[in-house]
Amino acid sequence: MLPTLNGRIQTRIFMLVVFGGLITLALTPILPGDPDYKTTYLILAAVLVLGIVWELIYHVIQQFRWEKDWPTMFGLITALNEGALVWLLVDLGAVPGIDGDTVPFWAFFIDFSVIWIVVWIWTNGPMRVPFIRWRFFGGRIV
């Protein structure tokens, strides 16, 4: 991807709202440990809010790259740091509205991974089909 800071944040919000929202809607009832919608959507919101902070950090890292690009691989492996941080905060009960002890790890893991992989695949190709300007404008949608 060739993101600008603005494009990064817009793409992040678009992807998590659209794909994150739909996938969480579909997965929540079948996740292990029976989490409720309130819990799963609050976690999704936490991923989104923290994600915007992460995008600022990625943007700074990108400045050290001559090409000012964001390699395909980076888009996938950043799931590790982001997922770990969110889980840590959930587990410590630091996410408002969620009691840390009630969230089963595998429910979080499955929902998070599925959303991440779908978003990653979509960002690296199919997104260019409906939005022809997106790739030429740093990932901006508006």
Place this chain on the structure above:
Amino acid sequence: MIDPSAASVVPTTDPSTYLPAQPISGDLTDQMLQTDFWTDDLVAAAGIPIVDVPFVTVGGGIGSFVTVDYLRIAGVPTSQMRVLSTLDFPWQTYEYLTRVSQVPRPERIRSDSASRPDNIWGFPSYGFAEGMKKFDLKVLWGLFSEPIFSDYYTPKAGNVFEQLERESKRIGYDEMLVKGLVRIVRRRYGGGYFTILTPPEGASATKRVAFRSQYVHIAVGYPGLKFLPELQKYRTENNDYRHIVNAYEAHEHVYERLVQTPSTVLVRGGGIVASRILQRLMDDREKHGAQTNIVHLFRTYINGTNDGYGNEGDPRPGGGKTRITMRRRGGNGWAYQGFNYPKSVWGGQLKAQVRKLDGEQRAELYKRMGGTNTPWRKSWQRQMNQGRAEGWYHCVVGTVDSMEPSGERILNQVRTAQGVVPVEVDFVIDCTGLEADIAEHRLLKDLLEHGGASRNPVGRLNVDRNFELIGTQSGGGAVYASGATTLGGYFPGVDTFLGLQVAAQEIYGDLQKRGFCKRIGPVRSTGQWWKWLAGSAP
């Protein structure tokens, strides 16, 4: 406004309107050549038939192709557009230039996986399609891990041409193609333009045909090659075009000779073309047992991190130095970069940045990210290392003071930091890639002199953010330009596949605002993509 349904119009069909003393030749008159705005009567009086069509694109290479491709997808029928060209198919010039510069069909060009001139969406990318077709895990892994653990994926030239052929058939390109040479586009009194086409001998009753259109698109490519002065001097003075060749000229005879007779070749230049030529020379050593000695002359020798001004330690105009956030790798003379610009000029940060800059500031950023460069490729590194170790690949840094014949050979006096060194070789292959001035092209010269066009800070055609040629508007009409002739504008990567598509998207956007085509919104875009996939007409 021109009625798009109007077919061919010959305005003066009644012979009695002609003055008997003035035979009608259908050729340009002096009066026309001296007039910046032409009336319909002026063209008609010269006996030049007028064809009405709302949109013409001049050039007929890949620039014209991607532009009409966009417009076809935006719902413009073939009857409303004409491609005026001397080429039989859009990739003809490109294929010639890649072939002679040692990228035949099976070799890979230097272009990103998602830069598909046959597909405006860039999806599926060349790499993804190639990887999935044969489920080639090596290709897929490469795409995933580039550029960190593998070299950038690049498509095979042959595949690019085959896919272009497919798309050209799908959009009915041949229905729009009109063969001939265009040297003049003039503004029409009352709006729009006249584009004068000289058809091939015998193809039309008159010497010229005028296309009367609301919009004109110019994509004539590189104005021409330019040689270094000392090479040009040697060639003309000694009438020797065999031993001194440009990489973009057909020069297969050099390689044939090298396989037969052990010789020394001087390669000049440090860019992608030099890399290609070296690969060919080294491949011939490996595969055909050629005993070629290679002397590689760099003007600027890159020995570490660098930017467009040169090495980190090099003195640079106005002081300053390489920024930590703006430097690329280099070594053994070369500056390494995947593609011919830092990747983000095609859509990311650098594109957004340049779009906001004007004049000096824009020129500065162009300079900083520019400079001759080539990709770091494993196979090339291996060959050069072998050449250095076995002593048949030598580098020299400097410029050539003079060249003289020495028997069958050529004696170069090379000015280096250590003084002037004589270098005697059998052949010189010039890979310096100098381009001629845009005024060398007759159409561009005419646009500068009579069409209202002007030059940008680097001397090429001055276009705005929509790729409209500044100063050429005529009534409600517009002239657009894309490709190498517009380098130096608000978008840097113009002379590349993706750059032509970026330009085409801007041109489409402007034409859509003017009501010439439909908007490619998410629904239309998705529908059209499925048609592309199925291979059915847009």
